[in-house]
Amino acid sequence: MANINRPVTDPLGRTIKYADSPRTGFYDVDHSDPTKWDQVTGVPTDTFVSVGVTRITPSQTYTPTLSHQDRAYVKAAATGGMDEPQTMAVQAGTTVGSARLVYARNYGTPDGSEPYIGGQRVSDSTILSAGDILLMKIPMKSRG
Amino acid sequence: MNYIILGAGGIGYHIAEPLARIICYPPACVKDSIKDPILWIVDGDVVEDHNLGRQHGAKAVGINKASVLADHVSSVFPELQIQVIKAYLSDQNQAPHRDWLKSGLTVFGCVDNNSSRCFLETLLDDYDDFTWVDGGNDLDSGQAMLWRRAGGSDMCPSLTSCNPEMLHPTSDDAFPDQRDCSKEWPSQPQLALANQAVAQAMLQLWFTQVLNKPVDQPRFNMILVDITEGRATPQTQYRLTD
Numbered sequence: 001m002a003n004i005n006r007p008v009t010d011p012l013g014r015t016i017k018y019a020d021s022p023r024t025g026f027y028d029v030d031h032s033d034p035t036k037w038d039q040v041t042g043v044p045t046d047t048f049v050s051v052g053v054t055r056i057t058p059s060q061t062y063t064p065t066l067s068h069q070d071r072a073y074v075k076a077a078a079t080g081g082m083d084e085p086q087t088m089a090v091q092a093g094t095t096v097g098s099a100r101l102v103y104a105r106n107y108g109t110p111d112g113s114e115p116y117i118g119g120q121r122v123s124d125s126t127i128l129s130a131g132d133i134l135l136m137k138i139p140m141k142s143r144g
Numbered sequence: 145m146n147y148i149i150l151g152a153g154g155i156g157y158h159i160a161e162p163l164a165r166i167i168c169y170p171p172a173c174v175k176d177s178i179k180d181p182i183l184w185i186v187d188g189d190v191v192e193d194h195n196l197g198r199q200h201g202a203k204a205v206g207i208n209k210a211s212v213l214a215d216h217v218s219s220v221f222p223e224l225q226i227q228v229i230k231a232y233l234s235d236q237n238q239a240p241h242r243d244w245l246k247s248g249l250t251v252f253g254c255v256d257n258n259s260s261r262c263f264l265e266t267l268l269d270d271y272d273d274f275t276w277v278d279g280g281n282d283l284d285s286g287q288a289m290l291w292r293r294a295g296g297s298d299m300c301p302s303l304t305s306c307n308p309e310m311l312h313p314t315s316d317d318a319f320p321d322q323r324d325c326s327k328e329w330p331s332q333p334q335l336a337l338a339n340q341a342v343a344q345a346m347l348q349l350w351f352t353q354v355l356n357k358p359v360d361q362p363r364f365n366m367i368l369v370d371i372t373e374g375r376a377t378p379q380t381q382y383r384l385t386d
Binding site: 139143 | 151155254257280281282285287303334339342
């Protein structure tokens with residue numbers, strides 16, 4: 001059975017490699033424009049939305065907002081810069097619009113070998129860093 | 145072979161007749177996959193006035209939904225063997241369902257809550273061979289999903305392993321025999337068009353990924369539908385839980 005740990009490609013169809021995607025950002029996507037944060041293919045975008053974490057500090061106010069129909073981003077009040085190795089904790093179950101946080105991912109394995117997705121389950125103590133991407137699961141419709 | 149329509153409401157109503165047609169008169173390409181079909185229709189609910197915009201007719205008000213739907217299908221396909229179970233499937237109401245819960249079954253899940261879906265998944269997990277095609281919607285969009293096991297091996301992952309949020313049902317997702325159905329309408333309205341689109345997607349998923357390729361892994365295990373965008377999108381869901 002296929003699993004979710006499969007290659008991720010950028011908007012141009014290129015496989016994302018660690019060298020292209022340091023933890024402080026991700027490949028070819030402008031962090032200043034949240035509307036581009038979901039332009040990474042390889043994830044089932046109809047059932048997930050990608051949420052990018054940009055500037056974060058340990059004491060920031062975490063204010064997730066849903067921008068429009070299937071695109072979400074984290075609007076973070078920031079005092080730190082992109083290059084500062086700040087971290088924050090995010091609770092599993094955090095919601096953005098109708099989506100619920102079930103996974104965190106980042107691009108590039110710690111040893112710099114292969115890109116991965118869905119490699120880290122979010123728990124109450126999950127620490128995220130700038131440049132990490134969260135996968136927010138959109139619940140399936142349940143009426144009938 | 146047992147074919148079960150679990151839930152004779154908005155989706156179940158729309159899936160019944162085309163499903164009966166396929167199992168009564170299967171196209172040549174899938175004829176070998178369907179033998180001695182028995183259609184089971186399962187629902188403990190009765191038709192109410194507020195249902196009429198999506199399902200059944202005015203003469204059926206006050207009558208059990210499964211019974212009404214069986215009568216309708218039987219009038220079109222009198223040659224088809226149909227069984228009716230006038231009871232919800234829930235953790236507190238398993239006895240009426242023992243006759244259709246057998247290995248090799250194909251169940252079309254048309255329920256309106258995740259408690260029933262989770263419970264059905266628990267029951268099916270005891271069997272080595274089954275097909276479960278599930279449908280769900282809201283006002284104007286929804287999805288069809290597939291879980292299939294053959295010879296003891298999962299051909300695609302279970303619904304809750306792909307959608308772990310189902311394991312934490314909201315208060316609206318309680319078993320139907322354990323909640324107040326009168327509160328459902330109009331707080332969570334649905335469109336008959338959404339019910340119909342999901343029913344169609346369920347049949348497409350079953351026909352293309354199960355009937356037409358009985359020994360293969362499905363190429364996709366989900367179809368997303370959105371009637372506002374005129375969209376039906378096949379998609380592969382992956383396991384998220386261990």
